[in-house]
Amino acid sequence: MGRRRANQLRLAEISFSQSVQNRFTSIVMNRPKTWLVVKSRNSEDVARSIGLLDLQTCSSACGLSEADPDQIFVSPPVNGWVVVFGEGLPDPDTDIDECFKFLVNMSDRLGHLQYFHGNQALGHHAWVKLIERQVVRAYAWVGETAWNQGSITIAEKKSGMRAFDYFEEDSDSYINWETVRRNVEQLPLLASIWSIDPVVLLDVSIRVKPGWIGRLSVKRTKKN
Secondary structure (H helix, E strand, O other): OOHHHHHHHHHHHHHHHHHHHOOOOHHHHHOOOEEEEEEOOOHHHHHHHHOEEEEEEEEHHHHHHHOOOOEEEEOOOEOOEEEEEOOOOOOOOOOHHHHHHHHHHHHHHHOEEEEEEEOOOOOOEEEEEEEOOEEEEEEEEOOOEEEEEOOOOHHHHHOOOOOOOOOOOOOOHHHHHHHHHHHHHHHHHHHHHHOOOHHHHHOHHHHOOEEEEEEEOOOOOOOO
């Protein structure tokens, strides 16, 4: 087995195993609340396609710990995927229509795009996959189901996640909250099956690699 392939497999194992084993440890605090994953091996191309301004190189360690709230961090590629995160990314509980338009626009520029959002305090969560502007799968829950499009994927079933239908109500509010809590907790596992979990950026071999940091050309609506 070639060295490059062996390294790819090692990083894939790190992403998957850490998603399973470390969801409830302090490492969770290092995950962004909202992130994108782009199928690409060129992080600079991703940063420029997003339209970031004032681009500067930035290590993953810096991006994870010191990014300004108005900045967007674009990671170095890991196994053919680039992670993008920052508070400027749209939040589904602020405006689901804005979120949809942003993701479709980004998919038009970037091709294969995935979006994840998990707010542990409120239980709000979302997972979306688009390819060439087409929504393959989308689900967003913000106290109620705001977006449910496409068929449930095998990865969702393997992760034990459940998507509520529009206007669906369960007479047992405890069961509802347990489902919401589980969805948020399993979100990194779903990400690791679809692509990669951002926790892989904490690996020593990745932390020192340069990514990019910049600002969105249009400032997004501030989140509450």
